[in-house]
Amino acid sequence: MRIATWNVNSVRARLQRVADWITEWEPDLLCMQETKVVDAEFPREAFESLGYGVEVFGQKTYNGVAMAFRKEPSAIFRGFPDDLRDADRRLIGGIFGDLRVINVYAPNGTQLGTERFTQKLEWFRRLRSFLEASAMPADPVLICGDFNVVPEDRDVYDPELWRGRLLFTEDEHQALDHLMDWGLIDAFRLRTPEAGHYSWWDYRAGMFHKGQGLRIDLILVTNALVRRTKSVVIDRNARKGPKPSDHAPVIIDL
DNA sequence: ATGGCTACTCCTAGTAGA
Numbered sequence: 001m002r003i004a005t006w007n008v009n010s011v012r013a014r015l016q017r018v019a020d021w022i023t024e025w026e027p028d029l030l031c032m033q034e035t036k037v038v039d040a041e042f043p044r045e046a047f048e049s050l051g052y053g054v055e056v057f058g059q060k061t062y063n064g065v066a067m068a069f070r071k072e073p074s075a076i077f078r079g080f081p082d083d084l085r086d087a088d089r090r091l092i093g094g095i096f097g098d099l100r101v102i103n104v105y106a107p108n109g110t111q112l113g114t115e116r117f118t119q120k121l122e123w124f125r126r127l128r129s130f131l132e133a134s135a136m137p138a139d140p141v142l143i144c145g146d147f148n149v150v151p152e153d154r155d156v157y158d159p160e161l162w163r164g165r166l167l168f169t170e171d172e173h174q175a176l177d178h179l180m181d182w183g184l185i186d187a188f189r190l191r192t193p194e195a196g197h198y199s200w201w202d203y204r205a206g207m208f209h210k211g212q213g214l215r216i217d218l219i220l221v222t223n224a225l226v227r228r229t230k231s232v233v234i235d236r237n238a239r240k241g242p243k244p245s246d247h248a249p250v251i252i253d254l
Numbered sequence: 255a256t257g258g259c260t261a262c263t264c265c266t267a268g269t270a271g272a
Contacts, residue, residue, distance in 0.1 A: 009260075009261075009271085010260090010261055010262075012261095013260085013261060013262090034271085036261075036262070060262090060263085061261085061262050061263065061269095061270090062262085062270075062271090108270080108271060108272055109272090110270080110271085110272090111256090146272095148271095148272070165256095165272095166272070167272060200272070202257085202258090202259075202271095202272070203258090203259035203260055203271095204257065204258045204259045204260090205257070205258045205259085206258085207258095214272075216272075243260090246259085246260080246271085246272080
């Protein structure tokens with residue numbers, strides 16, 4: 001089973017790129033973030049014409065998550081159970097065979113010391129609570145998406161420049177660590193220990209061209225799935241060419 | 255050198271992203 005996660009940075013602006021990518025990679029499940037579109041306006045037909053079903057959880061302008069799949073899930077869930085009505089739409093998931101998949105777009109945090117940054121840390125605690133309430137660490141669980149946290153020094157082109165900056169603070173590391181302490185492993189690092197693999201590059205200043213990026217798009221799996229993981233790769237080719245997203249897809253083969 | 259780009263919006267300037 002091939003599962004991919006991709007922050008598409010607007011599914012409408014990226015529709016042709018996403019369709020081309022699906023045709024090339026033929027994922028069984030594509031988890032998208034930052035779709036930036038309300039559910040009624042989601043371009044479902046483009047996915048359906050490729051043989052995919054779609055489940056969406058979107059909002060206007062910001063955020064929004066969606067899943068495109070070849071086989072219908074047996075269940076779907078959207079958001080945290082205790083979300084307010086106007087909460088950001090950052091989580092959608094489903095049961096695919098024996099697999100529980102959770103697709104997330106973590107808050108960016110905007111600036112250190114702001115309420116939005118505090119809410120980012122709180123959002124990670126809520127994700128951990130959601131896991132505790134809905135699954136067991138012994139189950140086959142996969143959480144993928146844009147986590148907006150750089151896990152380690154080897155995941156950023158210049159750790160000393162970034163240390164203490166948004167996405168690379170102790171607070172964010174603790175938030176991610178606490179989530180993973182539930183029983184999750186960073187699947188990309190199972191077989192790829194070296195530095196220099198990134199999933200996001202700033203549009204500005206030729207950062208992609210210079211090879212200066214961050215790895216913030218992750219696939220986290222429980223032990224039950226570690227055994228089933230064949231490969232995890234980042235498709236940096238998707239960052240090239242006309243009108244790319246600033247993120248590249250991450251793909252796991254189970 | 256907190257930003258050099260991109261996408262969004264009751265649009266043509268302001269906000270957000272990471």
